[in-house]
Every structure is written in C-alpha cells, then in structure tokens.
Amino acid sequence: MENEAELTATPTVERLRSAGLRPTRQRVLLAELLFGKGDRHVSAEMLHGEVLDVGEQVSLATVYNTLHQFTDAGLLRELAIDGSKAYFDTNVSNHNHFFIEDRGELIDIHGENIRVDGLPQPPEGMRISHIDVVVRLVPDNKK
Amino acid sequence: MENEAELTATPTVERLRSAGLRPTRQRVLLAELLFGKGDRHVSAEMLHGEVLDVGEQVSLATVYNTLHQFTDAGLLRELAIDGSKAYFDTNVSNHNHFFIEDRGELIDIHGENIRVDGLPQPPEGMRISHIDVVVRLVPDNKK
DNA sequence: CTGTGTGCAAACTCTTTGCATAAGT
C-alpha cells in the first residue's frame, strides 16, 4: 500500500464530498460538531469554543470560512436575527424561530405550524426568496 | 429680556421635550431629518451623511447616541434585519418589511395586511414581545 | 451656575483578507 492517509468514507466525509468540499481535518471536525447532535444554532465563536473543548485546534478564521462554505453548499442557513452577530442554523428546511432577547437564544418553530397571510405583491421585477418570521420573547415579568 | 437663546417651541422641540430629551441643536436637527419627511429607514451612516449634505455638522458618535436615545424614548424602532448594520425605522407602529437583499433597501408592509397564524405557545415564563416578519426579495432573474 | 450633551479619538467586537505553509487527491 502506498497510501499515507486516505480518509475513511464515514458519513460525514461522504456528505462533504457530495457537497463538493474536500474533507479536510478541520471540515470533518466542524461538520461532526455541527451535524452530530440534531438541529443547532451556532455562532462562529460558539463553534470555535466547542472545537477547543474537544481538545482540537482550528483557527477562528477557518471556522468563519468553513461556516460560509457550508452555507454556500446548502448545508447551513445563515440567520440575521441578532443584528450584532451571525447565527448559523443546521436545519435548512423551512421553519422559523423564537428568539429570547435576553439570552440571545434561538428555538425552532417548525414550518408546518406557521402561516403568513395577506402579503402584498412584491415590487415589480422582484420575487420573494424567503420569508423570515422571528418571534421575539421576553420574560413574563419584564416590560 | 434676559434670555440669551431660549429655544422656540417648534413641534420638533416640543416632541423632544415631551420625550424627556433636551432639545439640543443636534437632536433637533436629527429629529427634523428623521421625522420631517414621512416614514423612513435609516442607518447611522446614512443619517450622518444627510447631516453633512445639509451643511451641518454632528459627530457620528452623537448620531449613534441620539438614535439610541430616540429608540429608548419610543420615537424610533431598531430593526435587526441585515445582520451587519443596524437600521432605525421612524414608523413605530405595528408593521413589517420587504427587504431587498442586493441593495439593503427596506420597504414597509402595513400591519393590517399581514397575519401570522399557527404560532405555538411560547416557552414557560416567556411572553411574545414582538413578531418580525421580513420578506426577503431578490431580482426576478437571479437564483 | 449646574448638570446634561457633545465631540473626538481610541477601544472594541465581529468578520474578512492576503499570503506563506500544509494537506488532500
């Protein structure tokens, strides 16, 4: 055998390959963290933190790059909710969110449940790419 | 008369006073620009640019401070739509938005028109503070 | 006068980029 380190064809590796992404150590690790435990909402910093927790090392720049590559490949969806920081959602299907303002925490609302009616016609030459519904939550007591 | 420069009670000045804000030159100017021509969506930079266009001078830091003071006073609503920059809406009533992704442009959708159905119960101890519906638009042709 | 607001520059956060090095195929 001449192969030094041929990557084994784990599901994650296959997933990356079919998305057209070379399964590098960093990408495989990030993909495992992202897709290994159900639907998740992560920021770049959170994900980078998880990498360190697991005792691995991936630069923050690479985390950003990878999140965008995954988004372009359709593995993630980027959420513009908080304003100050970007969240990425591992659930790419049609759904919406509760957003707990105080904690910056997101909770999925499944797509089948919500219906938006009464939308006016989009302006000439435009079409709807996506509708985001964000239900902002505050504690019962607080104003 | 002893008064050097008592501010005349223009509508703008009154509006600031009843919001509990001292009508300084900067605040009056910014309020005129913001509320003088119907409903608007502005970023801090845009508003600062308008100040310069009018031949006046207000520091960018003061523009930011003032936008937040106005928001706290209920004269503006802050919109978290773009992710990278903050927009402020002079229309504080219940309504939603088209967002033209390519141009970063916002268009109001009046509140009466849109109806959101099928919301699940918020988690225990939380109440809905506000529901944002953002209809993202792309040109007809583009993917 | 007294306290609040402003301006400036510096600091900060989140994110992106350029380029030399490393790794996948």
Place this chain on the structure above:
DNA sequence: ACTTATGCAAAGAGTTTGCACACAG
C-alpha cells in the same frame, strides 16, 4: 505533483466608550 485549504496576523466595518469642553435650563 498540483491544487485547494489552513493559519496567522493584520485590516476592516460598524459601533461604543471615556473624558474634557460646551451648552441648555
């Protein structure tokens, strides 16, 4: 080998902050 990805550090955008000075009441 050849190409693409990574890491680092530096740059970049947008926004906030600290403090001396200015102004409204």
